[in-house]
Amino acid sequence: xxxxxxxxxxxxxxxxxxxxxxxxxxxxxxxxxxxxxxxxxxxxxxxxxxxxxxxxxxxxxxxxxxxxxxxxxxxxxxxxxxxxxxxxxxxxxxxxxxxxxxxxxxxxxxxxxxxxxxxxxxxxxxxxxxxxxxxxxxxxxxxxxxxxxxxxxxxxxxxxxxxxxxxxxxxxxxxxxxxxxxxxxxxxxxxxxxxxxxxxxxxxxxxxxxxxxxxxxxxxxxxxxxxxxxxxxxxxxxxxxxxxxxxxxxxxxxxxxxxxxxxxxxxxxxxxxxxxxxxxxxxxxxxxxxxxxxxxxxxxxxxxxxxxxxxxxxxxxxxxxxxxxxxxxxxxxxxxxxxxxxx
Numbered sequence: 001x002x003x004x005x006x007x008x009x010x011x012x013x014x015x016x017x018x019x020x021x022x023x024x025x026x027x028x029x030x031x032x033x034x035x036x037x038x039x040x041x042x043x044x045x046x047x048x049x050x051x052x053x054x055x056x057x058x059x060x061x062x063x064x065x066x067x068x069x070x071x072x073x074x075x076x077x078x079x080x081x082x083x084x085x086x087x088x089x090x091x092x093x094x095x096x097x098x099x100x101x102x103x104x105x106x107x108x109x110x111x112x113x114x115x116x117x118x119x120x121x122x123x124x125x126x127x128x129x130x131x132x133x134x135x136x137x138x139x140x141x142x143x144x145x146x147x148x149x150x151x152x153x154x155x156x157x158x159x160x161x162x163x164x165x166x167x168x169x170x171x172x173x174x175x176x177x178x179x180x181x182x183x184x185x186x187x188x189x190x191x192x193x194x195x196x197x198x199x200x201x202x203x204x205x206x207x208x209x210x211x212x213x214x215x216x217x218x219x220x221x222x223x224x225x226x227x228x229x230x231x232x233x234x235x236x237x238x239x240x241x242x243x244x245x246x247x248x249x250x251x252x253x254x255x256x257x258x259x260x261x262x263x264x265x266x267x268x269x270x271x272x273x274x275x276x277x278x279x280x281x282x283x284x285x286x287x288x289x290x291x292x293x294x295x296x297x298x299x300x301x302x303x304x305x306x307x308x309x310x311x312x313x314x315x316x317x318x319x320x321x322x323x324x325x326x327x328x329x330x331x332x333x334x335x336x337x338x339x340x341x342x343x
Contacts, residue, residue: 019239026228030225036190040059053193056190058188059121060186060188061122062187064122084181087115088112090111092107093108095169095172096169118131129201132204134181138211138213144179154171154173191205290329297340302334
């Protein structure tokens with residue numbers, strides 16, 4: 001019979017394994033990042049013409065517009081002098097919602113759109129590399145400059161506010177937030193460098209390790225991943241130990257229950273004898289055995305107390321091994337056969 005308590009152990013092992021995968025993934029990336037060369041954009045011209053790629057590298061520069069393509073710049077909707085290459089506009093409804101007896105502030109996103117144009121990552125003397133798909137890199141959206149934030153309070157009527165308060169869903173207003181990656185912003189790129197036929201170097205995400213665009217330095221990136229790996233390792237070990245402890249407790253409980261069973265719970269002697277006229281006989285007005293459906297019931301099963309076996313079927317069931325000696329009605333392990341006398 002299945003003990004569903006073991007699902008706790010399975011769940012704890014699953015969580016431990018998930019965080020273990022996260023931990024090992026961060027460790028593998030750190031191993032790759034620690035040996036990735038730190039490339040100076042000005043030094044790319046020194047590479048031989050036969051070298052067309054650098055598998056994984058770290059590169060630093062400043063955001064510049066791509067003058068070779070039309071519409072290579074994005075302008076702020078609210079500050080015309082703010083020019084950039086990535087533009088994100090988010091509109092959220094600020095709300096107060098009641099969860100049971102506690103009020104909490106929540107955000108309901110109405111619109112969240114991000115646009116970009118290809119741009120260059122340039123050195124101070126003008127040498128540059130091309131970045132065509134910046135949103136395919138990690139972290140870049142988290143490092144945009146906030147160029148505009150405006151909150152418009154809700155102007156609903158007093159009656160409407162009272163009704164919202166009673167139902168526990170109060171709208172406080174609308175927030176509009178604009179973020180941009182501005183020109184001349186310092187940026188660190190991590191990824192694969194590829195040299196195109198036109199002689200221009202491009203930074204693209206690595207097929208296995210991906211890519212990063214961030215304001216952080218190389219040391220800060222490594223520190224962030226080390227912290228993430230440490231947290232994942234700690235949680236994985238905690239849930240692994242919890243699974244071992246839970247399994248040990250269930251095993252202890254199981255064997256303790258087995259030791260507490262009375263010696264007579266397992267019948268080793270023949271079943272209770274009865275008068276010769278009580279031999280198995282077809283039941284007429286008596287209750288019939290639930291197995292053979294012919295003979296009279298003379299045994300109930302403990303601890304489930306189901307009434308259901310004749311002498312022959314009880315002997316046949318007792319002759320099985322312990323794991324198969326189960327009540328035919330509820331599948332509970334049988335500990336004792338109790339003789340009953342029916343009118």
